[in-house]
Amino acid sequence: MKYGFSRRVKYLKSSAVRDILKVINQGDIISFAGGLPDEGLFPVEAVDQAFHKAVTSNAKALQYGETEGVKELREALVERMAKKGMKRDAEDVLITSGSQQAIDLFSRVMFNKGDIILTENPTYLAALQVFESYETKVVAVDSDDDGMVLADLEKKINRLKPKCIYVVPTYSNPTGKVWSLERRKKLLELADKYHVVIFEDDPYGELQFDKEDAPPSIASMDDNGLVLYTSTFSKTVVPAMRIGWIVGPHQIIRIMAQAKQATDLHTNSISQHALVHLLNDFDLDGHIEKIRKTYYERMLVMKDLLATAKVEGLEYIVPKGGMFFWVTLPEHFNTTKLLKKAVKNGVAFVPGSPFYVSKPDKNTLRMNFTNSTPELIKEGMGRLIQVLEETEEEQLISSK
């Protein structure tokens, strides 16, 4: 039988990253591709205890729950956010099945076909996917090391009347960049001046390498209901729980909750209750400190090895937190082609192209440093550098 699909299907592509993940899980490939936390750091015992309590404490916790999320969890999140300067009410929090769902529900209630969304470039590819599936038009704003370039941002707001500005300002995926305090403030000013909503996606904010250097979230400076802020426990506890949240203006959160009701009734409440117990019984902040240190060490190992690659013009940003290195190779490199060679040599990364809004820089790539031990990073970087240097050499020969 021939099936008739909806128009929006043409915007749904299987994500390049996840497709790669499927392949490279087979065999002896060292993968820097996925955005995965380290399984070795999962607080298994604490999670086990938390689930035990969640399942056995109260049969009500196993029943259908409220769409907005378990109240005790929303209250615990309000407390955690307050410590970071975000004063919000539990009624303005919606628990989601990971922060990916927050992006989707927000898009569902906000965007009509043709609506404009401004983003950085490159940016989180699964957000681009969602936006496009709602037939919106994503427009890239010029960025430098400190965030969006304000002149270009204001020009584009003025000319395009965007519905929303989507940003990952802290240890971004894929570039690992951090917006400066000044840019954060100015973004907020412009959003206020032109009445545009900001969507602040912050999955990595707690993974900063220098605690003194942690920038405040844009949401923490917002007193005018301009910012929707989302984060997740996927990087700090375990991804399999699929618990994220979004906080923002009550009017938007309330309608997102109605959309969520139609979508999946409510988020897994065993996980929600488990998280409440975990936050009560376990030193999550101490645990995050441990994760930070481990990831910082791994980042340094990768950085030192990157520096040894004999490839003229290879550039990278040293991340101040998060999970990724963003590497720019000389222009003759095409990282999608390079990936095939790399996989043959037993190492994988993600080509930069799918992270771009339009015309990609084909000579870029993203590497994850959190999911491999220092030993594996050394071995994998050896394999990668070999491929890089061989490719560089071939080019030198062929261009002679």
Added chain:
Amino acid sequence: MKYGFSRRVKYLKSSAVRDILKVINQGDIISFAGGLPDEGLFPVEAVDQAFHKAVTSNAKALQYGETEGVKELREALVERMAKKGMKRDAEDVLITSGSQQAIDLFSRVMFNKGDIILTENPTYLAALQVFESYETKVVAVDSDDDGMVLADLEKKINRLKPKCIYVVPTYSNPTGKVWSLERRKKLLELADKYHVVIFEDDPYGELQFDKEDAPPSIASMDDNGLVLYTSTFSKTVVPAMRIGWIVGPHQIIRIMAQAKQATDLHTNSISQHALVHLLNDFDLDGHIEKIRKTYYERMLVMKDLLATAKVEGLEYIVPKGGMFFWVTLPEHFNTTKLLKKAVKNGVAFVPGSPFYVSKPDKNTLRMNFTNSTPELIKEGMGRLIQVLEETEEEQLISSK
């Protein structure tokens, strides 16, 4: 700040049922409103053991997982379905966050604005909500005690060229009806003849009161890729796990998986792994047998009490399974108004109106018999019958 929402927001209403649930959870009200299984029957110890194994057996189970769902769970489902005559491959199964998400993802990939969906009337209100949120047009097909009336069905298929026929053929929500075998076969024939997809929503199929009397699913008779079949563990294990699944033609399932990837990456995999352990270690079928017996006894208690109500013309369907009584009162009753009186008298139900596609029968109501003990059913039915008889008497006096 004033926010601009998407057009589809106007189709999102908070579900009447869930709004009522919120109110009646307060105070001393006996509720027949929610579609809730009985917490007292939850297999807490088995669930606890299953989660313990899921969390501690393998750290990989706590990592990001595949969008399609945990492979072992899909394989276990294939085995369970095969026992009921549904021969399918694990590749044609998508694990969802409850079967509500299956309805939503299906709608997302299939429907354009203005597409026609044929349904029974009344039918599951949260499906109606989802369909409407995609700006489709839902058209009711005439039904009798055996299912859709075939003449009306064929006429409407012919005239309206629907994209899909949505049915809850087994112990339906809200009416508790069961389609006859003949109607099931004929529906399939018509779907084949006119190339229309059938969406078979089967959350209650395992809750039949007479095992000998269980009708085969429509999907089990489909050899032509016509049927999408969804079910859930919410009624047989615990709702809080939020684990449902959908099985159907690979081409549709594959695209739904891509949509799911954008929506929430994947379903909670701790719950998925826990379910794998539960299916291995626990006698789920024995447990379901226990649930069936308990629910059957409760249904009988409610039925016997309904029969005592001195309300001329009160009618109800005696359910052969599932969770609900569907009651039709004399025409002068308006059950939305009646609910206020009932709640004042300490008992709640769901008015029938929101389950209708168009012009509702305002004198109908749905009562759940699974979430109250026989004692509470007796007490609650006493309260309800008092309100019914008072209302009936007032009408008799005022019409004199």
